Amino acid sequence: MARIMIITGGTLGDWVLEEIHHDDILVGSDRGALFLIQHGYQPHISMGDFDSVTREELALIRSSSHAFIDCDPIYKDLTDTEMAFNWALDQQPSHILLVGALGTRFDHSLANVHLLRKGLAQGIPCSILDGHNHLMVIDRTTRVERGPYTHISLLPLTLEVTGITLHGFQYPLHQATLTIGQSLGISNILQEANGLIEVSTGLLLVIQSKD
Structure with missing residues (x-):
């Protein structure tokens, strides 16, 4: 459909x-x-x-x-x-x-x-x-496109999200864990046309933004 x-x-x-x-x-x-x-x-x-x-x-x-x-x-x-x-x-x-x-x-x-x-x-x-924003929620490995957006932020939508690994980003993460209340995932930047976000467990809110 x-x-x-x-x-x-x-x-x-x-x-x-x-x-x-x-x-x-x-x-x-x-x-x-x-x-x-x-x-x-x-x-x-x-x-x-x-x-x-x-x-x-x-x-x-x-x-x-x-x-x-x-x-x-x-x-x-x-x-x-x-x-x-x-x-x-x-x-x-x-x-x-x-x-x-x-x-x-x-x-x-x-x-x-x-x-x-x-x-x-x-x-x-x-x-x-x-x-100014594009939002989605992911629970598995997901590819994102830079498009018109200058920044990309990651926020946990469950108490914690584990196994976060980023490819193609200015600020890399490897097997990281984000918990509610942390700002570690705010305002990253895609260095390439596409990036890859890996997630092991939990729900991750992905916010692509432009001013």
Whole structure:
């Protein structure tokens, strides 16, 4: 199945439009659906409680989406983004890309980062992208590309991550262990077009960044 791109209600901009592939399945989560429609895209499905849009905007989202699911904003247990993410997991796509998942609400941003762990557990590659960062969670040897990013940081998402070995980085690690609370993995630099991150145990958050 094709890639699913979830556009949710965090920080969005014109950079999002450059990331849309012609064969992406576009999921609009709450105000993210409105963003798509305002930029000429018809969401394959829009879902959420839509408490961040007006009645007129909600009517536009409903009429402009191939499918539409709404819910009560009070009597629900999941965030809008997690609702969309769970739907995407059920489709068994080749990849799930979350945009608008980072923003001014740090609680929502952190919860969305944790969704990457859920995707990894189901064997579906997932990532978060904004105008300055690309995030993914890994638990095995993974190749990374430098692309437009100047820095790459590694943070443990479990109490510890062992066996971390880096190839192609300015600051090498060999069979290292990172524990929560350490900053050892912050702001490394890829010296080559590609780098290799080896992991033995644990979950490692990989953040590629540019200013």
